[in-house]
Amino acid sequence: MxxxxxxxxxxxxxxxxxxxxxxxxxxxxxxxxxxxxxxxxxxxxxxxxxxxxxxxxxxxxxxxxxxxxxxxxxxxxxxxxxxxxxxxxxxxxxxxxxxxxxxxxxxxxxxxxxxxxxxxxxxxxxxxxxxxxxxxxxxxxxxxxxxxxxxxxxxxxxxxxxxxxxxxxxxxxxxxxxxxxxxxxxxxxxxxxxxxxxxxxxxxxxxxxxxxxxxxxxxxxxxxxxxxxxxxxxxxxxxxxxxxxxxxxxxxxxxxxxGAFGIERYRSVLCQQASAAARLLSEHWQTALPAPMELFSAMVTLALPGDPEASDEMARRWHDRLWQQHRIEVPVLAFKQRLWVRISAQIYNELPDYEALARAVRPD
Ligand SMILES: Cc1ncc(COP(=O)(O)O)c(C=O)c1O
Incomplete structure (x- = not known):
């Protein structure tokens, strides 16, 4: 998962x-x-x-x-x-x-x-x-x-x-x-x-x-x-x-x-991971980051590739497909005429989690 x-x-x-x-x-x-x-x-x-x-x-x-x-x-x-x-x-x-x-x-x-x-x-x-x-x-x-x-x-x-x-x-x-x-x-x-x-x-x-x-x-x-x-x-x-x-x-x-993990370390680990994941996804999907990285922290919202007719129903179908076929749990959202994903980074996540998302959306 x-x-x-x-x-x-x-x-x-x-x-x-x-x-x-x-x-x-x-x-x-x-x-x-x-x-x-x-x-x-x-x-x-x-x-x-x-x-x-x-x-x-x-x-x-x-x-x-x-x-x-x-x-x-x-x-x-x-x-x-x-x-x-x-x-x-x-x-x-x-x-x-x-x-x-x-x-x-x-x-x-x-x-x-x-x-x-x-x-x-x-x-x-x-x-x-x-x-x-x-x-x-x-x-x-x-x-x-x-x-x-x-x-x-x-x-x-x-x-x-x-x-x-x-x-x-x-x-x-x-x-x-x-x-x-x-x-x-x-x-x-x-x-x-x-x-x-x-x-x-x-x-x-x-x-x-x-x-x-x-x-x-x-x-x-x-x-x-x-x-x-x-x-x-x-x-x-x-x-x-x-x-x-x-x-x-x-x-x-x-x-x-x-406190035992170190709160500063926690923040910096999550932010670095979110930033690395966002770079990986935006390069793989060839979609630009929607805002400078310093405005994000441990979550990043970025556009899915392609320019579909975005609707809540399409977002729901994407979400369900990612979970049912790839065991990826990630929110998919429709707004401003596009589909977006919001990734989170946590200490239990690793880069391969995001690589799986990159490939599930756009296979190499
Ligand atoms: C900005 C914002 N406000 C409020 C909430 C609601 O939080 P809760 O379900 O804990 O009340 C959320 C939940 O994600 C949120 O993102």
């Missing part, structure tokens, strides 16, 4: 799953005592550890199930007024676009899409696309730190700097960023930042965080209102009903795993 889609859902190291199992066993030994007495301290310790990694403090950080949950919490807590404008990219993640449409209908919001050019020659084009969509009526901008489809990095700090003097609030959707990009959340100055721990940080599935600045935290509530309602951020998020909290508690094990 050639598994080239860590970006969607990747394997969790056994070391981390073992730590999660140990938390589950601890819960089952005395569930009442665990939930009422041990869990609050364990969650605080987890938030402290994660906060240190993200250059913020535990008071600014809530644990959530996933980035979708966090985006919903922010957007549903916001005091919208009819006619408010909200800006997000045309390539924002589908669940985020759906959440925005739902709220736009409910509150009479105007949705402005930043049109991200692709291919592009530099990050400034992304910043410009967001800034051009902002008007005097804009109340909130959702910025993708790494685009799901395009795999590009956005110059988030530049957009925050543009929005702050205008009083426009910024929610950063950094679903892919933790582990891949060095994050300094306090220094960044965004109002809210969500990131998944279950992607590139290698934590168990169902692990993500929501950062909120002191002003942005004031009226923020979890998507699930529960027993700690009105007890303030982030405590309200610490209890969302009876559920399995063991994944969250294994986040420190994921940080230990990456």
């Amino acid at each position: 050639h598994f080239l889609n860590h970006g969607s859902f990747g394997a969790t190291p056994k070391y981390v799953l073992t730590a999660q199992d140990a938390w589950r066993a601890r819960l089952e030994r005395q569930p009442v005592r665990f939930m009422s007495s041990e869990l609050p301290d364990a969650l605080r310790a987890t938030r402290e550890r994660l906060a240190a990694f993200l250059a913020t403090s535990a008071e600014r950080l809530a644990l959530v199930e996933n980035a979708t949950d966090a985006v919903n919490a922010v957007l549903r807590s916001f005091a919208w007024r009819s006619g408010d404008e909200i800006v997000l990219a045309d390539h924002a993640y589908l669940a985020v676009r759906h959440t925005v449409s739902f709220l736009a209908q409910r509150h009479g919001l105007v949705v402005k899409l930043a049109q991200i050019p692709f291919p592009l020659s530099g990050g400034q084009a992304i910043t410009d696309a967001y800034c051009e969509a902002i008007t005097a009526r804009t109340r909130l901008v959702i910025v993708d730190h790494i685009f799901s489809t395009l795999a590009l990095q956005t110059p988030v700090a530049d957009i925050v700097a543009f929005c702050q003097p205008l009083g426009v609030r910024v929610l950063v959707d950094g679903a892919h960023a933790p582990g891949l990009l060095p994050l300094q959340l306090d220094a960044l100055g965004a109002d809210w930042y969500t990131g998944n721990c279950h992607k590139w940080l290698l934590a168990p599935k169902g692990c993500a965080f929501l950062y909120a600045s002191p002003t942005a935290a004031a009226s923020l509530h979890p998507t699930v209102i529960s027993n700690f309602h009105e007890q303030g951020f982030p405590r309200e998020f610490d209890w969302q009903g009876t559920r399995d909290y063991s994944g969250w508690l294994a986040i420190p094990a994921a940080l230990d795993f990456l």
Whole structure:
């Protein structure tokens, strides 16, 4: 099997799953005592550890199930007024676009899409696309730190700097960023930042965080209102009903795993591998890279050869054929009248994985 889609859902190291199992066993030994007495301290310790990694403090950080949950919490807590404008990219993640449409209908919001050019020659084009969509009526901008489809990095700090003097609030959707990009959340100055721990940080599935600045935290509530309602951020998020909290508690094990590998080394190994793979594919397929390599990290989106009538149905057929005939798992996407693949690089991947993809699409 050639598994080239860590970006969607990747394997969790056994070391981390073992730590999660140990938390589950601890819960089952005395569930009442665990939930009422041990869990609050364990969650605080987890938030402290994660906060240190993200250059913020535990008071600014809530644990959530996933980035979708966090985006919903922010957007549903916001005091919208009819006619408010909200800006997000045309390539924002589908669940985020759906959440925005739902709220736009409910509150009479105007949705402005930043049109991200692709291919592009530099990050400034992304910043410009967001800034051009902002008007005097804009109340909130959702910025993708790494685009799901395009795999590009956005110059988030530049957009925050543009929005702050205008009083426009910024929610950063950094679903892919933790582990891949060095994050300094306090220094960044965004109002809210969500990131998944279950992607590139290698934590168990169902692990993500929501950062909120002191002003942005004031009226923020979890998507699930529960027993700690009105007890303030982030405590309200610490209890969302009876559920399995063991994944969250294994986040420190994921940080230990990456720490032992070396976080800088991890990033550089993945980026070098993604870059080598992208070069290999673009040479074999004779398709140009759609953006400078420094805008990508461990994922690269590049065009499939040929110029077919791109459609979602064709993309689905390509994806299924690659899996069924070649055991290659890679997302195939249709947009801007072309078909694209988004490759991921992870420490379990090797160059022959990408060679297999190159040949499966265009045999020598
Ligand atoms: C940019 C972006 N936002 C949000 C999400 C949703 O993440 P989750 O399914 O963990 O909520 C993804 C998932 O890949 C994503 O790429």
